[in-house]
Structure formats: structure tokens, C-alpha cells
Amino acid sequence: MNDEDSPQDTIFGKIIRGEIPADIVFQDDTVTAFRDISPQAPVHILVIPNQVIPTITDVTEAHEPLLGHMMTVAARLAESEGIAEDGFRLIVNCRDYGGQEVYHLHVHLLGGRPLGPMLAS
Numbered sequence: 001m002n003d004e005d006s007p008q009d010t011i012f013g014k015i016i017r018g019e020i021p022a023d024i025v026f027q028d029d030t031v032t033a034f035r036d037i038s039p040q041a042p043v044h045i046l047v048i049p050n051q052v053i054p055t056i057t058d059v060t061e062a063h064e065p066l067l068g069h070m071m072t073v074a075a076r077l078a079e080s081e082g083i084a085e086d087g088f089r090l091i092v093n094c095r096d097y098g099g100q101e102v103y104h105l106h107v108h109l110l111g112g113r114p115l116g117p118m119l120a121s
């Protein structure tokens with residue numbers, strides 16, 4: 001079954017495959033990073049695995065190298081975006097209460113201004 005036939009396919013799958021446009025800032029064999037379409041801070045980048053993992057609770061030990069790579073990519077992007085020294089935030093939302101909208105695992109990299117308290121309410 002091709003990815004695009006999978007019921008797990010999302011808008012992010014289309015971005016990875018280049019089927020819809022996105023401002024991709026990094027891509028390799030396992031990870032893609034692109035600017036969020038609705039940025040919540042001056043820098044708002046999504047770091048996602050190229051394979052579909054719907055939520056963080058779907059990961060297994062086999063995903064650990066991939067998850068580590070996502071963190072490394074996020075850290076390097078924070079540096080290249082010039083927000084590493086002042087500080088930034090990484091967020092992974094999970095399902096309903098976590099506010100997850102797209103069911104393809106992603107890490108939000110947010111920075112470029114003071115981000116305030118961790119939770120809005």
C-alpha cells in the first residue's frame with residue numbers, strides 16, 4: 001500500500017511527498033521540517049518523521065533513533081534560526097486534551113520572542 005492510500009495519511013504526508021507546497025527548511029531520509037502555516041511565534045517550525053506515526057503514544061523502542069534525530073534536527077534548526085541563545089520551546093501535542101489537530105507526530109519548534117507561561121490556562 002502506498003502512503004497516499006493509507007487511512008493514516010494526513011496533510012503532512014502530502015507535504016513530505018511535495019504534493020502541496022510548504023516552506024521546507026530541512027529534509028533528509030527520515031525527517032522533514034517546515035514552517036507552520038499559522039505561526040504562533042516569529043519562528044514556528046514543525047519537525048516530523050517521514051513515516052506516519054499518528055501520536056507520541058504510538059512510538060515503540062524501535063523509533064528511538066528517529067525520535068532522537070528529530071530532537072537533534074530541532075536543536076540545529078534553533079541554532080540556524082538564531083533563537084538558540086535566547087531560548088525556545090519544543091511542544092508535542094497528543095490527542096484531544098493535548099490539542100493535537102494533525103495525526104502525524106510532530107514537534108513544534110517555537111521561539112523568537114518570550115513565550116510566556118507554559119499553559120494558556
Ligand code: 5GP
Nearest residue numbers: 011022034035036037038093099100101102
Ligand atoms: P497540532 O495542533 O496538531 O499540534 O499542530 C498542527 C499544526 O499544523 C498547527 O500549528 C497548524 O497551523 C499546522 N498546519 C496545519 N495544516 C498545515 C499545512 O497545510 N501547512 C503547514 N505548513 N502547517 C499546517
